[in-house]
Amino acid sequence: MAKLLVVDDEANIRLLYSQELSDEGYEVVTAASTAEAVEQLTGNNFDLVVLDIKLKNESGIELLQQIVKERHELPVILSTAFSCYKDDFSAWLADGYVVKSSDLQELKTEIKRVLDKKSRIKAG
Amino acid sequence: MDWECCWTKNQITPEECPYIAEGEEDLYGSLQRRIVDKCMECPRFKNDLQRMKDLAYPLSEVLPHIISEYREQKARMASMASFVNRKTREIKFLHELNVVLQTSLDLDEVLSVAMTAITAGKGFGMNRAFLLMADKERQYLKGYLGVGPRNYEEAWQIWQDIDRTNNTLRAMARNFQRTKLSSEKVKFQDILEKLSVPLADEKHIFNRALRGKKPLLAENAFHNPDVDPGLARILGVDCFLVMPLISRKRRIGIIIADNCVTHKPITPQDMQSMETFAFPVAFALERASLYERLREEVTKQTAANVKLKEQQELIVKMEKMALVGKITSSIAHSIRNPLMIIGGFARSLLKSSAENDQKRSYLETIVQEAKQLEDVLAEVLNYSDSLFPAMDMWDVNQLVTAVYNELRERLMQRGIRSSLEPAADLPMVCIDYKQIAYCVRALIINAMELMTGGGEIWLKTALTGECVTVELSDDGPALSPEVREALTTPFVATQEMGTGSGLPLCRTILEKQGNELLIGDRPGGGTTYIIKLPITKGEKAHG
Numbered sequence: 001m002a003k004l005l006v007v008d009d010e011a012n013i014r015l016l017y018s019q020e021l022s023d024e025g026y027e028v029v030t031a032a033s034t035a036e037a038v039e040q041l042t043g044n045n046f047d048l049v050v051l052d053i054k055l056k057n058e059s060g061i062e063l064l065q066q067i068v069k070e071r072h073e074l075p076v077i078l079s080t081a082f083s084c085y086k087d088d089f090s091a092w093l094a095d096g097y098v099v100k101s102s103d104l105q106e107l108k109t110e111i112k113r114v115l116d117k118k119s120r121i122k123a124g
Numbered sequence: 125m126d127w128e129c130c131w132t133k134n135q136i137t138p139e140e141c142p143y144i145a146e147g148e149e150d151l152y153g154s155l156q157r158r159i160v161d162k163c164m165e166c167p168r169f170k171n172d173l174q175r176m177k178d179l180a181y182p183l184s185e186v187l188p189h190i191i192s193e194y195r196e197q198k199a200r201m202a203s204m205a206s207f208v209n210r211k212t213r214e215i216k217f218l219h220e221l222n223v224v225l226q227t228s229l230d231l232d233e234v235l236s237v238a239m240t241a242i243t244a245g246k247g248f249g250m251n252r253a254f255l256l257m258a259d260k261e262r263q264y265l266k267g268y269l270g271v272g273p274r275n276y277e278e279a280w281q282i283w284q285d286i287d288r289t290n291n292t293l294r295a296m297a298r299n300f301q302r303t304k305l306s307s308e309k310v311k312f313q314d315i316l317e318k319l320s321v322p323l324a325d326e327k328h329i330f331n332r333a334l335r336g337k338k339p340l341l342a343e344n345a346f347h348n349p350d351v352d353p354g355l356a357r358i359l360g361v362d363c364f365l366v367m368p369l370i371s372r373k374r375r376i377g378i379i380i381a382d383n384c385v386t387h388k389p390i391t392p393q394d395m396q397s398m399e400t401f402a403f404p405v406a407f408a409l410e411r412a413s414l415y416e417r418l419r420e421e422v423t424k425q426t427a428a429n430v431k432l433k434e435q436q437e438l439i440v441k442m443e444k445m446a447l448v449g450k451i452t453s454s455i456a457h458s459i460r461n462p463l464m465i466i467g468g469f470a471r472s473l474l475k476s477s478a479e480n481d482q483k484r485s486y487l488e489t490i491v492q493e494a495k496q497l498e499d500v501l502a503e504v505l506n507y508s509d510s511l512f513p514a515m516d517m518w519d520v521n522q523l524v525t526a527v528y529n530e531l532r533e534r535l536m537q538r539g540i541r542s543s544l545e546p547a548a549d550l551p552m553v554c555i556d557y558k559q560i561a562y563c564v565r566a567l568i569i570n571a572m573e574l575m576t577g578g579g580e581i582w583l584k585t586a587l588t589g590e591c592v593t594v595e596l597s598d599d600g601p602a603l604s605p606e607v608r609e610a611l612t613t614p615f616v617a618t619q620e621m622g623t624g625s626g627l628p629l630c631r632t633i634l635e636k637q638g639n640e641l642l643i644g645d646r647p648g649g650g651t652t653y654i655i656k657l658p659i660t661k662g663e664k665a666h667g
Contacts, residue, residue, distance in 0.1 A: 010461055010465070012465040012469075013461065013464065013465060013468075016464075016465060016468040016469060016472065019472055020468070020472060023475075081457050081460040081461060081464075099502075100460060100461070100464050101464060101467075101498055102463065102464045102465075102466070102467020102468045102470070102471060102491070102494045102495060102498060103467070103471065103495065104468060104471070109533070
C-alpha cells in the first residue's frame, strides 16, 4: 500500500483528499503547513507527496525545492487553484501538476501515473 | 551788328533756328534756355564767336573758356545723372527683391527668387549661377541648385521667353519655382555633385570668399594659381564670381555666377551690386532653412505628442484591465477552494449512496452545478491571464505534441481514437506559448466533450501560405450553425455543447494576438477546427 503525504492549509480539503485517496487504497497522512510536513517527512517513509502551492503565508514551492534537494527520489505532485504556476520554472521540478477540482479523477490518475513510473524506475 | 545765330533775340521764329526740333517749341520764346541747349553747339554761333574775335570784342577771348568749362560740367552732370538713374533702378530692384525675400519662409521660393534675380536681365543679368550650401553638420559646402542655360540655343530661347513677358521679379520667381526648379536641380546635377568642398579647406576660393566676407572674382581661372584648375574645368569658364552668403557670422553658402554663354566680362560694378544683394539672400536662406527645420521639429513633436497620448491612454487602459484582472482573479480563487470542497464531498457521498436512494438526485445536482461553476471560474481565471500575453518564438509542433500527450489518456478513456501528424520543417512563430497551448487544449477538450459516443480525432500541423496551422478534425456529430456560433460566444451554452467548452476565450486569445480560429464541416462528416498562426505578425502581435 503506497503511503501519501497530503500538504494543504485547508482542513476540509485535507479531509476530502484523505477520504477519497484512502478509498483508492492509499495510506494517507496530512500536514497543514511546511513545518508539519517536514516533521512528517522526517518520521515516515512516504511514496509520494501531494503538495498545495499556496499555503497560509508560506510557499509550497520552497518545500518542493527542499524535498528535491534532500529526498530527490520522493515524487511530488503539485495541487493548486492557480493554473498559472504551471508555467513557473520552479514548478517544473515537480513530477506532476494538477489544478484543484471537485472531480478528483485527474489527481488520482496523476498519482497512479507517477507511482507507476517510480516503480518502473525502481525495477530498473 | 547783324549776327548769324539768334542768340541776341528774345523771341524768334522757327525759320531763325533750324536746330529746334519738334516738342522743343518753348525754346522759341526762352532766350536763356535756347543759348544753353542749342546755341552752344550751333555752327552759326561759332561763326559769330569768330567774328567777335576778328572784330576784337573784349569778351571774345574769355567766352571760349566759359563755353568749354560749361561743356565739361554738362558732361559730368550727364554722367552723374546716368549713375543716379542706374542706382535708382538698382535700389528699386533691391527693394523689390528684399520685399519678396522678407515675406517668404519657403526655402524653394527664396532660392527661386535669388537665382532668378542673378540671372534675369532686369536683375544682375548673369548667364548662369550655382548655389552651394553648408550642410547641417557644417563640414561641407555642397552643390544645391544651378540655374541658367547649358548652351547658346537654350540661352536664346530663355531670353526670348523673358522678352515676351514683362513680369515682376516675384512673378518670374514664382514661374521659375512652378515650372523649372525641379528640372534645373536635375539639369546641373553632374556639376553640382562635383562642387562639394570641405569647409576646412582654407585655401579654396570658396572658403577664402567666406572668410573675407567679400565677393571674389576668378579671372583667367584655367591658369590662375589662386584657383583650383579642376574647378575651372567643372564650370567650363575662365572667369566667374564667387559670392559668399553669410548671415550673423554663420556661413550659409556661396553663389557662383558666370557668363558662360555671352562671355561678357564681370565688372567691379557687377561685383559691388552682387555684394549688396548677398546679405538679404543669405539672411532669407538662413531664415527659410530654420523655418523648415522648425516645421520638421514641430511635425516630430506633434507625432511624439500623439504617440505619448496613445501610450498614456494605453497605460490607463492596462491599469484598469490589470485591476479588473486582479480583482477577478482574487474573487475566483477565494471561491475555488470552497466550491471544490462542496463538489468533492458531494461526489464522495454520491459514490457511497445506494442506487435507489431518493436523495441521490440531489447529490447529482450539487456535483453538476459545482462542476459548472468550476468551469466558469476556470474560464474567468484564464481570461484574466490572457490580458497580458508574453510573446516569443516557439515551435508549434513541440507545443501541440505536449498538449496532445497531456490529453491522450483522457481521450482513450472516453473511447476516442486519436492521432497527431506534425509537419516537417515548420518555421517558428511569435506566440504566447501558454495561451496558444490553452487554445489547442480547449479545442481537443471541446471535441472530446461533443463526442459522447466515442469516435476519432485527427490532429495535424501544416505550413499554409504565410501561416502555421493547427488543424483538429473529428468524426463526431455535425454542428448546427447556432451551435457553432454559441461555441465561440462567451458564457453561452447549448445542450449539445455541454459546459465550459473554453472556445470563446480561445477565439478572444487568438484574435487578440493576430491569429484566427476557423470552424467548418469535415468532408465525410464531423467538424474541422483550424488555428491560423501568421509567421510574421510584427507589431500586431505585440500590440
